[in-house]
Amino acid sequence: MLFTLLEDAFPTKFKHAFRSAEDRERAQRVWMSSLKVFPPPLIVSVAREAIKTSKYFPDLAEIYRLCRAAYTRHGLKEPLQAYYEACNAPHPSLDYPWSHIAVYLAARDTGWQTLRGEEQRLAFPLYEQNYELWCNRVLEGEDLEAMVASALENPRQAALAAELERTASEQMQQRMQQQGIDPAAGRQAFLDLKKKMERP
Numbered sequence: 657m658l659f660t661l662l663e664d665a666f667p668t669k670f671k672h673a674f675r676s677a678e679d680r681e682r683a684q685r686v687w688m689s690s691l692k693v694f695p696p697p698l699i700v701s702v703a704r705e706a707i708k709t710s711k712y713f714p715d716l717a718e719i720y721r722l723c724r725a726a727y728t729r730h731g732l733k734e735p736l737q738a739y740y741e742a743c744n745a746p747h748p749s750l751d752y753p754w755s756h757i758a759v760y761l762a763a764r765d766t767g768w769q770t771l772r773g774e775e776q777r778l779a780f781p782l783y784e785q786n787y788e789l790w791c792n793r794v795l796e797g798e799d800l801e802a803m804v805a806s807a808l809e810n811p812r813q814a815a816l817a818a819e820l821e822r823t824a825s826e827q828m829q830q831r832m833q834q835q836g837i838d839p840a841a842g843r844q845a846f847l848d849l850k851k852k853m854e855r856p
Contacts, residue, residue: 762783
């Protein structure tokens with residue numbers, strides 16, 4: 657989609673940059689690898705913005721810079737940074753000073769037991785998917801703080817949300833026990849591994 661937009665907007669420059677189908681395929685792999693930290697809708701939105709404002713053919717560095725700037729404008733972290741923040745938060749609570757409420761909401765949707773009890777290779781893709789959904793809502797102009805405040809003002813809705821979170825947590829603990837994982841030791845195992853990795 658990104659390459660199609662660029663080709664339609666800058667046909668001559670596009671053909672000059674990617675002279676053959678092989679060049680294009682190789683470039684697509686490089687661009688995809690570099691931009692995969694951002695949600696696809698954001699990349700497309702940024703490409704449209706670049707097409708409107710750029711006098712020159714926007715290269716990979718320009719698209720990456722614009723994606724990063726869009727996140728920064730809204731106080732959002734990139735998905736992996738947000739994941740580490742969620743994993744390292746001492747209290748899975750809305751009262752914790754999150755860098756952005758999207759970090760908390762994605763963690764809540766993923767499940768605290770998943771974040772603390774599962775390996776990164778399993779937990780991060782789930783977290784990333786949830787985080788991207790919340791980020792897209794922010795980038796589309798939705799006020800997540802107001803949405804959460806409104807939900808908390810409605811006691812029935814807040815109680816339902818708490819019940820859903822409790823049920824999800826219990827189900828995750830049961831799944832972990834079935835797989836031979838001690839839910840209580842998940843956080844400590846994560847901290848032990850983190851210490852080992854930090855040693856020189």
